Every structure is written in C-alpha cells, then in structure tokens.
Amino acid sequence: MNWLLDLFRRNSHERCLDSELRFHLEQQTRDNIAAGMNPEVARRQAAIDLGGLEQIKEECRDTRRGAWLGYLSQDLRFGLRMLRKSPTFTTIAVLTLALGVGANTAIFSIVNAVLLRSLPYRDPDRLVRIFFNEPGVGLRDVKFSKPELDDLQTRAGVFEDATPIAEGSEILTGAEKPERVEGVNGSFSYFSMLGVIPQIGRLYGPQDFTPGFAPEAVISDSLWRRAYGADPNVLGRTIWIDNDPLTIIGVLPRGFRHPGPTVSGDAEVFGAAGFSADPFPQPIRGNRVLKNGIGRLKPGVTREQAQARLTAMAAQLRHDFPTDYPPQAQWTIEIQPLQDTLVGNVRPMLLVLLGAAILIVFIVSLNIANLLLARASGRQQEMALRLALGASRGRMVRQMLTESMLLSLIGGAAGIATAVGTFSFILRFVPPGVPRLNEVRIDWVVLAFALLISILTGLVFGLAPALNSTKGALSPALREGGRGSGSGTKTGRMRDVLIVSELAFAVVLMVGAGLLLRTLGNLLQENPGFNPTQVVTANMQLATRNDPKTDPYLNIPRRATFDRELLRRMKAIPGVELAAITSALPATNSNPNAVGGLANESLAIEDRPVESSQDLHAERIRISPDYFKVLQSALLRGRSFTEGDEDGKPLVAIIDESTAHRFWPTRDPLGRRVRFGRDPTKPWATVVGIVKDIKSDGLDIDGVPHIYVSTYQDSSKRLSLVLRTSLPATLLEPQIRNEIQSIDPGLPVFNVSSMNEVLDRSLASRRFSANLVGGFAGLAVLLASIGIYGLLAYMVGQRSREIGIRMALGAQRDDILRMFLRKGVALAGVGIVAGLVFSASTASMLGSLLYGVRPHDPAVFLIVPLLLFTIAVLASYLPARRATKVNPMIALREG
C-alpha cells in the first residue's frame, strides 16, 4: 500500500517538490540572465512562465493516489479547529441538530416497528384478518358462528387455515391475590398457522382436539418468568384460569406476541377450543358468538382472488340459508392484511408525527445554513487568501463540506445518543393504544435512517455556504478585508431565501400544532353528558367456568344476586355516597380494547317492518338503578330503573336523546317496544325513560344510539363499578378490593381510578401528538426568530458605515429603524404567506386527527400568522433599534 506510506512520507515529498520547482526557477532565471535580461526581470519572467508556484504544487499533490485521504484528515483537523474556535455557534448547531435528529430517530423507531417492519410470523404477507359484515344494515365486523368457521376452513378453498380468536381478560388464581391476565383462545391450529416454535414443551396440534375448551394451556415467556421463576419443570403443572384447572404444556418464545388487540398488555395465557360444545352454544348458523377471525391464505392465492372467492361464497350461503341471512342485511365476508388491521388508526398519527419531525430537522438545518452563511461572509477574506495561496475551488468546497458534515455527524451522533439514552423514557409517553410497541427498538434500520437524516441535513446546510464562499472575486475580498460597506448581494439573497423557507416551514408546523391543540381543547371542554368529578371507577370480571354446571355466575338471577350484594357492600364503605354498576364505562368504548367494549348490536322495533329496518342498531349498556344518579346525568322524561326491574318482570329499557331522535323522530318513544337481535321469539323491552346523551364511546364520538337495560334483567360478566364519593381512588382501592374479595376471593379488581382519569386516558394519544407537534412548532418559531434576528443583527453590523453616512446626511433615527424593520417585515411576510399556502394545501392530511375543527379552521389560519408576524417584528426590532444607536462619527471613522 504505497499510497498509505506516502501519507507518512509527505514531509520528504514536500521538500522534494519544493526544491524541484525552485531548481526550475533558478535555471530559468539563469538562462534568462544569460539571454541578457537583468536579474530582477529575469526572475520575474521565470516566475510568470512557470505560473503560480503553489497551484502547481497543489496539482502535483493531487496526482498522488490517496491524496484525498490526506486532504480528508487535513480538512477534518481544520474543521475541528474551526468548530472549537467558535464554541457558541458549535453548541447551538450541535444542540439543535441533536434535538432534530433525536426526535427523528425516536419517532422513526416507532414508525419502523409499527408500520414498516413486517409481522414476526412465518410468511406474514399471507396472514389476513377476516371480517363478517352486514352492509345492508350498516354493520361491520359482526360475530360469526361455528358453521361459518367451517365454511372458511373447507368450503372457501382459499385458506390454508383459519381460526377464530377470542381475546379477553381471564382470571388467574392460585397466587396470593387473584390476578387478571390477558388470554387468547383460538382453534387448535392457531400456533401452526402463525408458525411459532415453543421455547419449551409443545404447542397445540390436531391431536388435542376437543369440542369445548381444551384442558391445557400454553403460557407466554413473561408469565413463565413472573409466576414460575422461569422454572424449566413448569410443564405438567396446573394453572387456574377462570377457576378451571389447566395443564401447562408449553412456553412460548420470548418475542412472541398475539397479533390482535388485547385489553391491556400482551396476552399471556393461550387456550384452544373446538367451539362446538359447552360452554359454546349449539353449532348452528344462528348462534353467532365468535368474534375475530384470522386466516392464512394458501400459497399462490392472492388477496384479490381470495376476496372474490369469499364474496361469491357469501352470496351462495345467503341463497342457501335465507332464514339465517336475511336479504336486507347483505351479509358478506371481507379480508384485510393482518398488518393493516393491527395498525389501524394509528397510521395517520404516526405519519403526522414523522412529518413534523422531518420538518423540524429541516428548519434546524436551514437555521444552521444561515449561521454558516453569516460566518462564511465573515470568512470571505480567509477564503480569498486560500484561493490566492493555491487552493482549488473544488478543494475549498470540499473543505467547507467536510466542516458541515463534521458538524452534522457530531450533531447526529449526539441526537442518536440522546434518542438511545432517553429511549425508555420517551416510550413511556407513547400512548399505550399504539400496537406493536414492544417491538419498538433502535435497530440498524433506525440507525441508518438517523445517519441518512444527519448526512442530508449536513448537505443541505453545508452546500449553500460552501458554494457561496468560493464564488466571490479574489481581489475585492482581499482588499475589503472583511470590513466592506455592504454585504454581497448574492450572500444576502441566499440568506433571505433561507429565512423565508424557515418561516414558511414554521408556519406549517404551527398550523398543524394549532389544529391539533384546538382539537384537544375542544375535547377537554366537551361536555361528557355527566359530572365526572368525585366519581371513582373500578373494573372487574366474573370468571367463566368451562363447565357451566359449576359456574356460580351462570345465569341472570345468580348474577343479580351478586350485583346486589356488591352494591350493598360498596355503599357501606365510609365516604361512598352512591354506587352503581355498568357494563361500559364512559369514554372507554371507542377503544375496542377497552374493558366492556361493546359492538353495535342489531335491533328490532315493534310496529316497524323488518324490511325497512335500515341502519337499526344501537349499543346496549347494562346498568344498575342508580347509574344515572351516580353520574349526575339528567333524566329527561319517564323513569329510571328500579330494584323491581328484575328477571321475570317485563323488560324495560331507557334510551338517550340520540336514539330518540333517530328512531322516533316524530313520535313519543315512551312506551314503544324494542328488541335486540333477530330472534323473533325473544320478548320486547318497553322504553320507560329518556336520558341526556352520555359520551359513552369516547369524547370524540357523537351520536351513537345507546339503549340502557337493567342489569338485573340482562347482565354480562364484565362490569365496572362507579362510586360517587369525595375520597380519592387510591384511598378507596384497598377497601373496594377487600369488599369484593370477601364475596368471592377469586375476583380480581383492576384499574381503580377516578372518572376524570378515565376521561383523560381516553385522550392520551391525542394529547401525545398535540403536545409533540406543539413542542416542535414552538422550537420552529424560536429557530425562525433567531434566524431573523441573526440576519438583521449581522446586516446592521455590516452596514454600520452606511448607517453612519445616512445619519450624517440627515436621516432620522426613525428612518433607520424603519429601514431595517421593513426588511424583517418583508421577509416575515413572504415566509408567512408561503407557509399559509403550503399549510392550506396540506392541512386536509390532518383531517382524521381533528375533532370539532375544520382543517382550514379560520381561527388557526388567522392566529398563527399574526403570532408569527408579531414575533418576527419583535425579532427584527431589536437589531433595528441597535442600528439607530450607531454613532455616525465612530462608524465613519472606523470605516
């Protein structure tokens, strides 16, 4: 490697080169003298003939291989020296860069895990989520029955396998206190379909098949470590789930995660069932109890082909079984890539956040470009000197770029380090509703992205000043000596463009932040339809035994007895004024993962023909008599439920205003009768009361019709307690737990919190994105105002002589002030207008994230420019005022 050696032999090379050229000059001079010139002229002529000595040397050096390496190390050393020489500039640049790159790294790591990386299963592209829809009555994702599952597995012919998924909370007993764990029940091919290999033991297979629930369980790595201390002899031990003893047959690998929604956290217990015997209802088409379906397409079958086949099959089934599939429902089957359904509505939020992060790093780099340009004009003399001393322009550009690259890489490294260092801290702020969060990590894709961002920013902010610095003509720059009377117009123009684009991007970020913050504000002020203060809530769940005969909570009378005892004990707790039970806590339903989440249910109304029942569906919420009193929600008409509305008495229902308007727009709903489901043999329920709307599905969801029924007549195993009390939730929690477990020691109590916390949590992801984008916008404004301030301050410094002349010629201080203010205002004006145009064309991308605000909200589009304009005027006022303080005498003398 000669050229490497060359690097070390550079000194001797330099000496040789020098003496070789000097020899040439001496010879030439001698010959010239011999030709009759006088010595002075002879030397001069020789030098002219040869050309620039240093340029030639530089060219000779260029011919050496590996020269670039030498240059690089030279440039790097020089760059480092330059950065050390101006610590303020370096600190600002590195800090802002670290912030920009760090934000990008963090957000991209989430985007990468959630949106980009494919699911961690075998051939994830062939995994689909299966939906059953009834578009005719406006229902999506309805439940399905065992015969329909069989159709998918055999008749459809497009699936290698398909399984229903029953996700939910289960009760793990046997430890010191009952614990709620996440459970998943699938068919016996669930694991083979996903392609999972157990850590120890085995997974389910066809040999385990039973028509009901299998007496075995597979547990997750986390549960294995938590509950069994990672004991390798865990196989064969008994785990109590919902009071049923199950035998542990296998432990899943560490990274495995169930590909579907869970109530909170990851699924830890995996059961399997045949779905055709107790506790499942008789396997007929009308008994639709299965919820989610996941399928694996056969190899070679495209999604479009499969969809076409399924649509055709659904039509055939509708034709073959007209009683099970009423024609007006238009029952059909739909498939979607599993990854898409997992990500769902998180995609727009993440993309907006990534966009904001990229904008901020753009603004950061524009800002640094600006600072560099200011420095570059200060370094014009240095550059001119370098050119005169033989530096080629390419070499100069390269050196400037090396400097900026060095800066951007230092900033980028700082950013990545920040992101890595604060990673777990940042993740805590990410709303838990984001799927696949456990897969978020900083891997090489994320690092490559961060590196790319750093290099790009380095190029963006380095190229402009680099090209600019080598342009200027030599001699004027040398002569001016950096104290010129005015700055070069080219530099000036470029800096103007930078400031204007910086402002424009700031406007975009501010408009986005404004819209998101207004949405959040609207939601915080949204009237939930009840009084959430001084209400404490708790969630609980009754176990479902696999054998119905042993289930203490099997039927409604048994559950009603439990409910009454529960309420009696709750009201007896000192400080609790009122207590009630509901199957759905307000503001939790919009999240399908929430406890008690309810799907829309189809509905029949008496005296109304089924054929006209377009869009007849409502949410059923089961409540105890005092529910509306606890929430202090107004009963508009009729009556509330009473203790007498129990099993065996006529069914009653209470509706809310939305329901009343939708189903009985012209008639009095009181006394009308409704019925859930399509079974015509079931009894009607009479509407006895109307309440004000309660935001049951989330603060941002309006107008879903709700029908309340008495929990003593119709109850479920998931329930929530609402208590009106002046005591805080933390104080009440042990007493609530104690009372519940003295009824049944096997019942877990979870999420004890105040109603305000529940409402607050429902806004977590909106708060997260609004705050983040808001923070970015604030940073953008700060950077933009620094930019304007810096530009004008620099101009004032450069033009102090001109100001002196103007003042000497009679210009008033106001004139000077106005002159600089006008410059700042003009820049701000152009930037803001450009930004507004840009925002107006992109704001609709935010559409799905907004509530109560239109994407072109006039208030936001008015306040943002005014605010930014005020800041810009302020930022230009300070340097402009300094301009008026210029003492003409001093300025002129110095000039």
Added chain:
Amino acid sequence: MLILKVVAMGPIHGYAISKRIAQISKDMLRIQQGSLYPALHRLENRKWLAADWREAESGREAKFYTLTPAGKKQLEVEELDWERLSTAIGLVLRTVL
C-alpha cells in the same frame, strides 16, 4: 507521450525537459511550464518514470527522471498507436483530396 520520448533519451531533469520539448518542436508546441510538473508526477506515480536526485551540470542537486521498463513499454504502445492514427488520418486526407 512527448515527455516519455524526451525522458527516453536519458536521465533528465524537469527544466531540461521543458527546454527540450520547446526546442525539438521548434516552439510549435509550447507546453505550459506549469502543467509539466503535475504531468511528471502523474507519470512517476504510474511507475513509468523513475526519479532520483543527482547533481546537475550547474552543480546543484536536481531531480532526474529516467524511463522505467514499464514506461518503455508504454512508450512503444503509444508510439504504435500514434503511428496508426496518423497513418489513418494521412490516408483519409490523401484519399479525400
């Protein structure tokens, strides 16, 4: 190629090369003196020329260039190429005229 040819005549230093080229080509080809040295260094890097320091006729140390075997081969190749090219051009010119 010109430089190689000149150096082929024996060890010679840079200044003499520039003189020689000017002289031989009867000032028709005036190589910019400044570009001579980068060219020399390039040839040296390609191992077509070797260089050593000797005493010049003036008594000063000077860098003398000599042709290496590789350089000789390169010169032959280039001479051949040049002959072929100039013959071809000559032929074309003669035929056309």
